Amino acid sequence: xxxxxxxxxxxPCTPGMPVMPRGWLLVDGDRIAGLGVGPAPDxxxxxxxDLGGDxxxxxxxxxxxxxxxxxxxxxxxxxxxxxxxxxxxxxxxFVSPDMVRAGTALSxxxxxxxxxxxxxxxxxxxxxxxxVLDACGLRAVVGQTLAxxxxxxxxxxxxxxxxxxxxxxxxxDHPRITPSIAPHAPYSxxxxxxxxxxxxxxxxxxxxxxxxxxxxxxxxxxxARHGLTPVQAVDQAGLLRPxxxxxxxxxxxxxDIARMAEAGVGVAHNARANGKAGRxxxxxxxxxxxxxxxxxxxxxxxxxxxxxxxxxxxxxSMFQKLAGHSRKPMPSVEVIRMxxxxxxxxxxxxxxxxxxxxxxxxxxxxxxxDAPRLHPIYDIYAxxxxxxxxxxxxDVMVAGQWLLRDRQAMTMDxxxxxxxxxxxxxRFRHRMAEIDAA
Amino acid sequence: xxxxxxxxxxxPCTPGMPVMPRGWLLVDGDRIAGLGVGPAPDxxxxxxxDLGGDxxxxxxxxxxxxxxxxxxxxxxxxxxxxxxxxxxxxxxxFVSPDMVRAGTALSxxxxxxxxxxxxxxxxxxxxxxxxVLDACGLRAVVGQTLAxxxxxxxxxxxxxxxxxxxxxxxxxDHPRITPSIAPHAPYSxxxxxxxxxxxxxxxxxxxxxxxxxxxxxxxxxxxARHGLTPVQAVDQAGLLRPxxxxxxxxxxxxxDIARMAEAGVGVAHNARANGKAGRxxxxxxxxxxxxxxxxxxxxxxxxxxxxxxxxxxxxxSMFQKLAGHSRKPMPSVEVIRMxxxxxxxxxxxxxxxxxxxxxxxxxxxxxxxDAPRLHPIYDIYAxxxxxxxxxxxxDVMVAGQWLLRDRQAMTMDxxxxxxxxxxxxxRFRHRMAEIDAA
Numbered sequence: 001x002x003x004x005x006x007x008x009x010x011x012p013c014t015p016g017m018p019v020m021p022r023g024w025l026l027v028d029g030d031r032i033a034g035l036g037v038g039p040a041p042d043x044x045x046x047x048x049x050d051l052g053g054d055x056x057x058x059x060x061x062x063x064x065x066x067x068x069x070x071x072x073x074x075x076x077x078x079x080x081x082x083x084x085x086x087x088x089x090x091x092x093x094f095v096s097p098d099m100v101r102a103g104t105a106l107s108x109x110x111x112x113x114x115x116x117x118x119x120x121x122x123x124x125x126x127x128x129x130x131x132v133l134d135a136c137g138l139r140a141v142v143g144q145t146l147a148x149x150x151x152x153x154x155x156x157x158x159x160x161x162x163x164x165x166x167x168x169x170x171x172x173d174h175p176r177i178t179p180s181i182a183p184h185a186p187y188s189x190x191x192x193x194x195x196x197x198x199x200x201x202x203x204x205x206x207x208x209x210x211x212x213x214x215x216x217x218x219x220x221x222x223x224a225r226h227g228l229t230p231v232q233a234v235d236q237a238g239l240l241r242p243x244x245x246x247x248x249x250x251x252x253x254x255x256d257i258a259r260m261a262e263a264g265v266g267v268a269h270n271a272r273a274n275g276k277a278g279r280x281x282x283x284x285x286x287x288x289x290x291x292x293x294x295x296x297x298x299x300x301x302x303x304x305x306x307x308x309x310x311x312x313x314x315x316x317s318m319f320q321k322l323a324g325h326s327r328k329p330m331p332s333v334e335v336i337r338m339x340x341x342x343x344x345x346x347x348x349x350x351x352x353x354x355x356x357x358x359x360x361x362x363x364x365x366x367x368x369x370d371a372p373r374l375h376p377i378y379d380i381y382a383x384x385x386x387x388x389x390x391x392x393x394x395d396v397m398v399a400g401q402w403l404l405r406d407r408q409a410m411t412m413d414x415x416x417x418x419x420x421x422x423x424x425x426x427r428f429r430h431r432m433a434e435i436d437a438a
Numbered sequence: 439x440x441x442x443x444x445x446x447x448x449x450p451c452t453p454g455m456p457v458m459p460r461g462w463l464l465v466d467g468d469r470i471a472g473l474g475v476g477p478a479p480d481x482x483x484x485x486x487x488d489l490g491g492d493x494x495x496x497x498x499x500x501x502x503x504x505x506x507x508x509x510x511x512x513x514x515x516x517x518x519x520x521x522x523x524x525x526x527x528x529x530x531x532f533v534s535p536d537m538v539r540a541g542t543a544l545s546x547x548x549x550x551x552x553x554x555x556x557x558x559x560x561x562x563x564x565x566x567x568x569x570v571l572d573a574c575g576l577r578a579v580v581g582q583t584l585a586x587x588x589x590x591x592x593x594x595x596x597x598x599x600x601x602x603x604x605x606x607x608x609x610x611d612h613p614r615i616t617p618s619i620a621p622h623a624p625y626s627x628x629x630x631x632x633x634x635x636x637x638x639x640x641x642x643x644x645x646x647x648x649x650x651x652x653x654x655x656x657x658x659x660x661x662a663r664h665g666l667t668p669v670q671a672v673d674q675a676g677l678l679r680p681x682x683x684x685x686x687x688x689x690x691x692x693x694d695i696a697r698m699a700e701a702g703v704g705v706a707h708n709a710r711a712n713g714k715a716g717r718x719x720x721x722x723x724x725x726x727x728x729x730x731x732x733x734x735x736x737x738x739x740x741x742x743x744x745x746x747x748x749x750x751x752x753x754x755s756m757f758q759k760l761a762g763h764s765r766k767p768m769p770s771v772e773v774i775r776m777x778x779x780x781x782x783x784x785x786x787x788x789x790x791x792x793x794x795x796x797x798x799x800x801x802x803x804x805x806x807x808d809a810p811r812l813h814p815i816y817d818i819y820a821x822x823x824x825x826x827x828x829x830x831x832x833d834v835m836v837a838g839q840w841l842l843r844d845r846q847a848m849t850m851d852x853x854x855x856x857x858x859x860x861x862x863x864x865r866f867r868h869r870m871a872e873i874d875a876a
Contacts, residue, residue, distance in 0.1 A: 073813075074820040078769035110811045275756030276824070278764045305824035306811055314749070315756065318713030322757075326716045331516035372856060373548045373744055373828065375511075376863030378870070382512040386714070386743035390811065391829040418810060425814030432816070 001400065002046035003027040003362075008056035009369070009380060010035060012356040013340040017333050019380055025056060027362040030175075030399040034358050049395075055367035055380065057336075058355055059117025059398060060309045061343030063141075064210070064247040064268030066123045066300030067133075068095075068103030070110070071424050073301045075432065086435060087302065088149065090428055091124075095152035100125045102420040104132040107307050109417050111138065112403045114308025114390035117363040120245065120268070120297070120347055122182035122210045124153040126163065130171050130179070137403050137411045139363060141245075141347050142167065143182030143210040146189060146197070157193055161200070168204065176399060178208065178349070185212040186233045187222035194237030201243060208243050208348055214256070215248035216279065231256035240265060245346055247297070250274060250282045257283065261290040266346030269338075271315035272306070273299035281319045285329050295343030296335070308390035309339045317385055332381035366395040439838070440484035441465040441800075446494035447807070447818060448473060450794035451778040455771050457818055463494060465800040468613075468837040472796050487833075493805035493818065495774075496793055497555025497836060498747045499781030501579075502648070502685040502706030504561045504738030505571075506533070506541030508548065509862050511739045513870065524873060525740065526587065528866055533590035538563045540858040542570040545745050547855050549576065550841045552746025552828035555801040556792075558683065558706070558735070558785055560620035560648045562591040564601065568609050568617070575841050575849045577801060579683075579785050580605065581620030581648040584627060584635070595631055599638070606642065614837060616646065616787070623650040624671045625660035632675030639681065646681050646786055652694070653686035654717065669694035678703060683784055685735070688712060688720045695721065699728040704784030707776075709753035710744070711737035719757045723767050733781030734773070746828035747777045755823060770819035804833040 003026070010023025012035065024040035026033040034041070076086035100123065111119055121129050122143035133140040144167050145151060146160040154160035167179045181204075183189040183197045201209055212219075214230045223230045231252055234240050242264040249267045252260065260267070269282055288294050296312050298304045304312070313335050320330035344354025353363045367388060369377065374392070377383050396404035403411050441464070448461025450473065462478035464471040472479070514524035538561065549557055559567050560581035571578040582605050583589060584598040592598035605617045619642075621627040621635045639647055650657075652668045661668045669690055672678050680702040687705045690698065698705075707720055726732050734750050736742045742750070751773050758768035782792025791801045805826060807815065812830070815821050834842035841849050 071814060073816075074824065075814075075816040077817060077820045077824075078765055080765050082765065106810060106813070113810065272752065272756070275752075275760055276765065278756075278759035278762055278767070280760065280763070305820075308811070311752070314710065314713075315752065318710070318753065319760075321716035322713055322718065324716055325718070327516055327518050327520065327714065329716070371829070372544060372551065372852070373746070375544070375856065375859060376509060376513075376866075378511075378513040378863075378867065379515060382515045382743075386512065386515075389827045389829065391809070391827065414810070418813065421813060425816070428814070429816065 004046040008051040011057040058340045059363040061118040063120045063295035063346045064297035067107035068100045069300035069302040070107040071103040100128045105417045106421040110307045115365040115393035139176045141178045143180035145182045147184035180208045182210040198238035213246035214251040267294045268297040270299035273303035293345040295346040313385040332385040362400040368394045442484040446489040449495040496778045497801040499556040501558045501733035501784045502735035505545035506538045507738035507740040508545040509541040538566045543855045544859040546574045548745045553803040553831035577614045579616045581618035583620045585622035618646045620648040636676035651684035652689040705732045706735040708737035711741035731783040733784040751823040770823040800838040806832045
């Protein structure tokens, strides 16, 4: 099964970030067989797709999310004690395998419709998450969360680790789903459990570790009680190691950054979630200058509200320009690099996805340039960062399989996804009213 | 000619910001004849539009832009001396009545497609701007710019004032177009010319004055040489008066804010343009607390890149939350209030537009709630601020005339608009290459 894309504005997102007008790209099975500029090769039997000058680029990589939390989106906004007032009680009351499937499906649909082809998730009942993401054809790193705050799917650490082992047993050899262990944060696991996770990681080379690191003021306070920064606490537990994906990393000192770079960790930057919470601006320019790969992520849709990366691009760029008091930091080409190959590197998947290169997996998206708001185009990267939006994504392919064509979901039953989500949301509304009345 | 909208999620944007599910609204001619919840009245001869639960709200008000600059969008991004390196030379070389018409038309199309029904413009050859906006049916405040930096349409102040008078003569009695005088900024007009503008304003009661005030570091330096803040310089010239629309107002002290409130000026807040330029965060919460009406504006699309307000909402909210280090500042309902009635108040048009009230002009938009990314909906204002996007705008009406139906422009020739814009952009590309080669 071959597909030949022609007449593309090809953005391979390889290290030089070339722009290739009138490009072609050939997909054979689940892989990219070749690409170039000018007349396409004569490929007998290939389905030819004329892109009419639209952008063809790698599918985007979202290295941090809590997908099932789409069901909490927009709930209890603008309230400082939101987590303890609404979210944790709702999670304890309602997070079940069914709820996780419903919320993950809604988020998967939105991810696909927004041009995300690889997503990292950390939540509960993670084998359910994996099953939903597998069925819809996305590529994913799925992380079973471990936490001490009476989470919905484990009462003890042993139960939590058992869930991780169950996930690895079920998805360890999957071509698109990578299992992962996800200690929630330093303060919500503690040094001893982080040490246990580090031993687990020694026994499972190649599997990523997902953790919130350097996110909140409360986390700083916890670390300070140990005479440490959050990064130092993680390091002391032996967990600052290749494969660790640090989410947020707002509160990292220059020394922390140097140590993170040396240790070989990656960072998932959640600009919109950090901005909405008023937490601060992560030192993305400094982390990248130190050699730390930084991907652009959405966080859970309770925090960032959307699951496409286009909605993150403006904040990612503007926050660094504001922090630097200059137009220069974080040019658009760097934003797109982070959204593609660099995000893949954060997840340890850059050998397989994140750029359009012969031999890599055929994970790619078409971005329509039809809308008047996208014109004129002087710098396609600026157009993608400051003018393009999720609805401009027209086609999406993962591992050679169409997930979206002409804005229509190909692997999901949209009506059922929306109905399932609405049912859970109705239960949340009822419980919210009880909380507010109490 | 009557139109009856039924089955709407009605957001009238009146002071209490009520949410009215299953609402109806009747348009008669150019005005709103009535609205309510529940069964719609029996209206013989009305065209009935069933909104299927979609949002019906006032058209949005964009109180500061330079519409023709859509032709500069994305050009020379991420460069600190962008204005002097690219923009001013291109403006001097290419800004002509034809260029202004082409750029304004592109921006008008984008504004309509993004749900903006009233826009304030300040640029050159402003009678051309007015003609384009009149023809496409938008409501507008059009401001002829006065500046000392060899602008494209006047060599002397007398020539500039003559252009203002020409604009007032042509559009002084227009039902949708309000002429305005637009001294560029304190530093680019000077005290004496600001005094002349103040005298002009005395002679033209009710006509707005548009000016960049408190925007740049260079402006602060200029004012400091007079021993003043920018606001004090404007005040000293007699120009801090009702009808003055201050664009940006980043650099305003608590004393400036108190004086602005007392003087009765309005502010046009350009979050995205300020963020992209790395200039800083305007004290929007403090200005509004002092009683200054603050609207949400796009600035020119060279600076902010888009002409819809949805793209501003995230930055407007997040910047204030970041500045306040809390989730609480600038809740979503306040963002929508600013985008509608408060923006209309900035322009002095709140008696006619900005909210859905019987007797006001029928300027309204339908926002589709079809996209999965918009769900669940717990708080429609949060949905509009953090999840909705320009492409969700399905229908737009101004003064009872359809400008957009089912995403199709009704009053503009889209193909011609795009072709005209492409022709000018080609000339800009050529000149850019010369500048870069020099």
